[in-house]
Structure formats: C-alpha cells, structure tokens
Amino acid sequence: MADNQLGEFLRARRGAVSPDTVGVPAHGARRVAGLRREEVAVLAGVNADYYARLEQGRERRPSAQVLDALGHALRLDPDARAHLHRLAGTAPVLPLGRTPDRVSPALRRLLDGFPGSPAYVVNRTLDVLAANTLAEVLHSPFSDLDNLARMTFLDPAGRRFHTRWDRTAQAVVGHLRESSGLDPDSPRLRALVRTLCADSPDFAGLWHTHTVRGKTHDAKHFLHPDVGPLTLTYLALDVRDAPGQQLIVYQAEPSGPDAEALALLAALA
CATH class of the missing domain: 1.10.260.40 (lambda repressor-like DNA-binding domains)
Structure with a gap:
C-alpha cells in the first residue's frame, strides 16, 4: 500500500x-x-x-x-x-496487538451451537479462522473456505455462487479498505491486496476507488448446486476478547423457501 x-x-x-x-x-x-x-x-x-x-x-x-x-x-x-x-491519525488506529488468528475453544463451541445457521469467524483480512459444519457445506462449491476475498475474486465458483456478485465484490473490497485504516502496516493485508490486484483486474479497479465499508449486517444471495437459490441475512458480531475477530452468523426468514432450503442444506450436512 x-x-x-x-x-x-x-x-x-x-x-x-x-x-x-x-x-x-x-x-x-x-x-x-x-x-x-x-x-x-x-x-x-x-x-x-x-x-x-x-x-x-x-x-x-x-x-x-x-x-x-x-x-x-x-x-x-x-x-x-x-x-x-x-x-x-485523529482516531485510534489499532488496539494493542494484532488480530489473533487463534479462535478460542469457547468460541468454537459457540459456532457448533448454531446447528441450523451457517456461522464462521473471520479476521480483519477476511481469513476464515473457524467455521461450523453448515457453513462448510454452504461454501462447498469453493475449492477451500479460507479467505472471503480470495474466494470472491479468484475462485471460479465465486461468480456462480454469489448471484449478485458485483454487490458482494464491492462489499468485500470495502471491508478490506476499512482494515487498511485499522492496521495499515499489516503484512498479511499487504500481501493479500498485492496478490488480488495482480490476479484480478476487477479487484484492482474496486480497490482504487477507496470505498470503505464496515461489516455489520446484510442480505446475501447465493446459488447452491444442491438446494438452488438461497437468500440469507448475516449479522457480524465483534469478539471482545480477540480484537479484530468477528463472528458471522447467517439466518433465513422463517417459514419461507429460504428456510426450507437452509433446512435441506443442514440435512445434507
């Protein structure tokens, strides 16, 4: 950067x-x-x-x-x-210490406590640090559930899986831009941005718009090969004892086709 x-x-x-x-x-x-x-x-x-x-x-x-x-x-x-x-420099840049990549045992147990909701933990660079079984099944079209930015821009499944890919891509880049202000000297962020800019013209174009977006809540639209179209709403929760980590939990509107599709996905899991 x-x-x-x-x-x-x-x-x-x-x-x-x-x-x-x-x-x-x-x-x-x-x-x-x-x-x-x-x-x-x-x-x-x-x-x-x-x-x-x-x-x-x-x-x-x-x-x-x-x-x-x-x-x-x-x-x-x-x-x-x-x-x-x-x-x-007129706002705090970063709490003491960088985002830990280790997920606590208590948080892992909490992930498994959402059997009917895909849930995972990410850090500031959108690396997936831990995920429950349903989240792994939801993202099974990808080669690996490792980094949300890499999956969106570099995995061939990204554009098929995200039916509103342009919106997802803008959000992902906005999240990374926010991270660049929170931890501007992060070696991991620098390496990730360098790779994505080199390998994805779409990412490079969006990165240079300097659009910033925090990860809070939103609706996501998916196309899963096993259950078809699926619209889920996620909520991002900050992990207080691990600054920079966020718990992401997806839910479907109750008693609708998305809830039925998510239940079917859970059965497959």
Missing part, C-alpha cells in the same frame, strides 16, 4: 462525487471526474492550497474539524468518515 494513503483516499472520493449532487454548477467540459480540488475546498471551507497539499501528501495532520468538513463535502458515510480520521 502506498505511503500517501490520506491523499489517495481524498482524491478517489473526490472523483466519485457528481457535481450536481452537491450543487456545483457545471461550466463547460470538465477535465476531471467528480469534483475539482478547488470545489472541494470551497464546500469544506478550507484554503484551496491547503487542500491540494493534503492530496499531495505535503500536509498529513489536518485537524479533526477539517476532516469533518471534508467528510461532509465529499458526502462520506459513517464508515468512510471513520476511515478518513484513522488515515489522518
């Missing part, structure tokens, strides 16, 4: 804002995508030269007030605003 993370983030998000959405009038042909630097500076109420230095990496310690103003000008959502503050 590059040294000027703050400037790259600002530049990418500036390019993603349509002038008409923020009330900037269009005057002739625009040579840049999104907003110009000067327009962002006006919207945020900061000096244009100061903002240019932020993008260029010549100014790296803006105040929290300036960052809040830039977040508003760039229409950043809460995840992206928190990421912006972490890049600038």
Whole structure:
C-alpha cells in the first residue's frame, strides 16, 4: 500500500462525487471526474492550497474539524468518515496487538451451537479462522473456505455462487479498505491486496476507488448446486476478547423457501 494513503483516499472520493449532487454548477467540459480540488475546498471551507497539499501528501495532520468538513463535502458515510480520521491519525488506529488468528475453544463451541445457521469467524483480512459444519457445506462449491476475498475474486465458483456478485465484490473490497485504516502496516493485508490486484483486474479497479465499508449486517444471495437459490441475512458480531475477530452468523426468514432450503442444506450436512 502506498505511503500517501490520506491523499489517495481524498482524491478517489473526490472523483466519485457528481457535481450536481452537491450543487456545483457545471461550466463547460470538465477535465476531471467528480469534483475539482478547488470545489472541494470551497464546500469544506478550507484554503484551496491547503487542500491540494493534503492530496499531495505535503500536509498529513489536518485537524479533526477539517476532516469533518471534508467528510461532509465529499458526502462520506459513517464508515468512510471513520476511515478518513484513522488515515489522518485523529482516531485510534489499532488496539494493542494484532488480530489473533487463534479462535478460542469457547468460541468454537459457540459456532457448533448454531446447528441450523451457517456461522464462521473471520479476521480483519477476511481469513476464515473457524467455521461450523453448515457453513462448510454452504461454501462447498469453493475449492477451500479460507479467505472471503480470495474466494470472491479468484475462485471460479465465486461468480456462480454469489448471484449478485458485483454487490458482494464491492462489499468485500470495502471491508478490506476499512482494515487498511485499522492496521495499515499489516503484512498479511499487504500481501493479500498485492496478490488480488495482480490476479484480478476487477479487484484492482474496486480497490482504487477507496470505498470503505464496515461489516455489520446484510442480505446475501447465493446459488447452491444442491438446494438452488438461497437468500440469507448475516449479522457480524465483534469478539471482545480477540480484537479484530468477528463472528458471522447467517439466518433465513422463517417459514419461507429460504428456510426450507437452509433446512435441506443442514440435512445434507
């Protein structure tokens, strides 16, 4: 990952804002995508030269007030605003110690306590650290249940399994971007991003948008070869005694076709 993370983030998000959405009038042909630097500076109420230095990496310690103003000008959502503050050093970057890769025995027992729900534990780089039997069966079309990003972008099963692949891909990249702000010096994250950028043009394109997204809850749409279409909602729970680990639990709407398909999958398991 590059040294000027703050400037790259600002530049990418500036390019993603349509002038008409923020009330900037269009005057002739625009040579840049999104907003110009000067327009962002006006919207945020900061000096244009100061903002240019932020993008260029010549100014790296803006105040929290300036960052809040830039977040508003760039229409950043809460995840992206928190990421912006972490890049600038105005928010805690990482709890003491890195995310442990060992899952506690108590958490493993909890995983097995969800016999009717696929459940697994991931770290900040989306490595699957542990999974219950139903989660393994759900992801059986993949060569390995090892890393959600690798599975999505590099495994041939990814595009068949995720029927809304584009949405899943954007979410996966957004999760990794958030991790890059939480632990910017992670060797594992650097190696994973390097591999994915080299082997997947789709990942590389999404990575350079600097879109940030926290993993909380969402609906996922699957196509499983044994039970057909399946829509499940996941909930991500932080593991308090292992910072950076998350427990992901999937559920189906009760008394519907997705619940029946999930029950059939559990029977196969």
